[in-house]
Amino acid sequence: MPANLHDTIATAIRSVLSDTGRSADVIGAESLLSGDLGLDSLDLAQTIVLLERSLGVDPFRTRPADGSRPSLRTFGDLCSAYEVAAAPPDPHQP
Amino acid sequence: MNVTLAAAGSASSPALSDAAMRRVFDSPVEDRLATALTTIAEAAPTRTAVARNAGTDKPTAIDYGTLAARLVDLEQQLDEARPIGVVARTDQVESLIVLTAACSRQHVPLAILADDAADSGHELDDWLSVDDTLSIPFTAAGSMPRGEFATVAPTIWVATSGTSGPPKIVDHSWESLLAAARLSSQWHSLTWLLVYDAKRWAGIQVWVQAMLTGGCVVVPASRDPDVVARAVVDRQVTVLPATPTLMRRLLTSADPAVLATCQLERITLGGEAVDGPLLDQIKKTFPNAGVSHVYATTELGEVFRVRDGLPGFPAHWLTKPLPGGARLFTRRDGELLVQLSRDTAEVATGDLVEQRGDRFEFVGRRSDVIVVGGAKVYPKRVEEVVRGVPGIAEARVHSVASPITGELVAVDVVVSPGFSPDDVRSGMLTHCRHELESHAVPRIVTFVEQIATTPAGKVPRR
Numbered sequence: 001m002p003a004n005l006h007d008t009i010a011t012a013i014r015s016v017l018s019d020t021g022r023s024a025d026v027i028g029a030e031s032l033l034s035g036d037l038g039l040d041s042l043d044l045a046q047t048i049v050l051l052e053r054s055l056g057v058d059p060f061r062t063r064p065a066d067g068s069r070p071s072l073r074t075f076g077d078l079c080s081a082y083e084v085a086a087a088p089p090d091p092h093q094p
Numbered sequence: 095m096n097v098t099l100a101a102a103g104s105a106s107s108p109a110l111s112d113a114a115m116r117r118v119f120d121s122p123v124e125d126r127l128a129t130a131l132t133t134i135a136e137a138a139p140t141r142t143a144v145a146r147n148a149g150t151d152k153p154t155a156i157d158y159g160t161l162a163a164r165l166v167d168l169e170q171q172l173d174e175a176r177p178i179g180v181v182a183r184t185d186q187v188e189s190l191i192v193l194t195a196a197c198s199r200q201h202v203p204l205a206i207l208a209d210d211a212a213d214s215g216h217e218l219d220d221w222l223s224v225d226d227t228l229s230i231p232f233t234a235a236g237s238m239p240r241g242e243f244a245t246v247a248p249t250i251w252v253a254t255s256g257t258s259g260p261p262k263i264v265d266h267s268w269e270s271l272l273a274a275a276r277l278s279s280q281w282h283s284l285t286w287l288l289v290y291d292a293k294r295w296a297g298i299q300v301w302v303q304a305m306l307t308g309g310c311v312v313v314p315a316s317r318d319p320d321v322v323a324r325a326v327v328d329r330q331v332t333v334l335p336a337t338p339t340l341m342r343r344l345l346t347s348a349d350p351a352v353l354a355t356c357q358l359e360r361i362t363l364g365g366e367a368v369d370g371p372l373l374d375q376i377k378k379t380f381p382n383a384g385v386s387h388v389y390a391t392t393e394l395g396e397v398f399r400v401r402d403g404l405p406g407f408p409a410h411w412l413t414k415p416l417p418g419g420a421r422l423f424t425r426r427d428g429e430l431l432v433q434l435s436r437d438t439a440e441v442a443t444g445d446l447v448e449q450r451g452d453r454f455e456f457v458g459r460r461s462d463v464i465v466v467g468g469a470k471v472y473p474k475r476v477e478e479v480v481r482g483v484p485g486i487a488e489a490r491v492h493s494v495a496s497p498i499t500g501e502l503v504a505v506d507v508v509v510s511p512g513f514s515p516d517d518v519r520s521g522m523l524t525h526c527r528h529e530l531e532s533h534a535v536p537r538i539v540t541f542v543e544q545i546a547t548t549p550a551g552k553v554p555r556r
Contacts, residue, residue: 019523020523041498041499042466042467042502042537044498045496045498045499045537046502046537046538048496048497048498049494049496049502049538050538058497060497060498061497
């Protein structure tokens, strides 16, 4: 995972938490968004809008062609969604 | 001529005689504006009718004598050219006044279209364009046969404000415009500030009202709060009609020393819902001014006027007909319904009200409601809370789309002079969490230099 993408996402989460006087010591790939970081659905929605503004993509806006919904349990899940959305299209895929 | 000047009624223009005013009000409604210009010009030709470019070092004044002379000339041209309709291609208030007076008396339909309005239906293609020279080129094309000329249905075409969509062109009867003016003597010879767009319904009503009652229309050079405040002081404006948004901007951004010297007697708010904090701020800044707010819609015109200085309207208004005969109802979801008279259907207004004690207060437009994870948020309520935070001058609440919750509440904030965004951000969020349910607390906060208003002087919602 590119370190800067990871940092951008972690920074967005920290800023959402600080708006309500909360903080997170460690944000790692296995951190549970809800259980460990305390993000509720409004917090997550805010994070995604902030990231759309800084990264220019919202991986949750449109579902992938296979109709699957990306899993969103851990910080790692969140990062993967953005990695996929930011990746250049695979020339070998039809 | 049996018209005489009565004793001075206000600093700028002496009151007109009762006989002169009676002659105006007794004339047929479509002749009334032309009769007013002529009658007042005979009595007081040098009385200022329009003061343009006010609030600057180079104001321009146009008197009733000039308007009356231009009216005679234009009516003669209309009689010769007999257009099927006239489109006003001018922004000058004095030209709009003369065009309206001439077209209504000559029974020629007139379109006064704001700059952002388009005639997409091409209904006005054969109409004659008249600019501020007020000269009509003689042309056979589009002329009406003389017999039909005086019998055509007289109407005035105006664009809607376009707060919640592109402006639509709506035709009104001359009656609805010219008969709506308040004619009792307390309204005579006043000086009106025109901060509304002169080519929209709200602005047209202001200059028609002023001209029918021998008043003066003061047009500030811009909507800059300091220019507006200076125009009020320089021209001794007595009546200020404005939207709550324009009023709030004047109070928060104009030089307080200039505001303190304003001699406003009446403030009429309309176009948007009024909130308690704004009314309190107006009372503090202009303690001698009577404040009223008007409830009107494009379809219904003015429905009622609230004069008690409180937001919303008394709850008992729902239990009996209003003085004009209209009745108010509410739907289960709080939407206000209006029935203008016994024989007409109820009209859904799109405005939501909520009973608080013995008042009904406006909570917002149905179309403005933001739905966050299934819960409703009224932008107006959130704006009131945000504006209550020290250091915040203005706020506009709107929605942003979210794949998780459908929508999220966003706010654009203007900080007061001497404050920085860092000073107010966390205090604002704490205050919002204290006052609002969690889904209504703004999640996306943007600090801006200024909040854009629509040409109608309202806050855009979408």
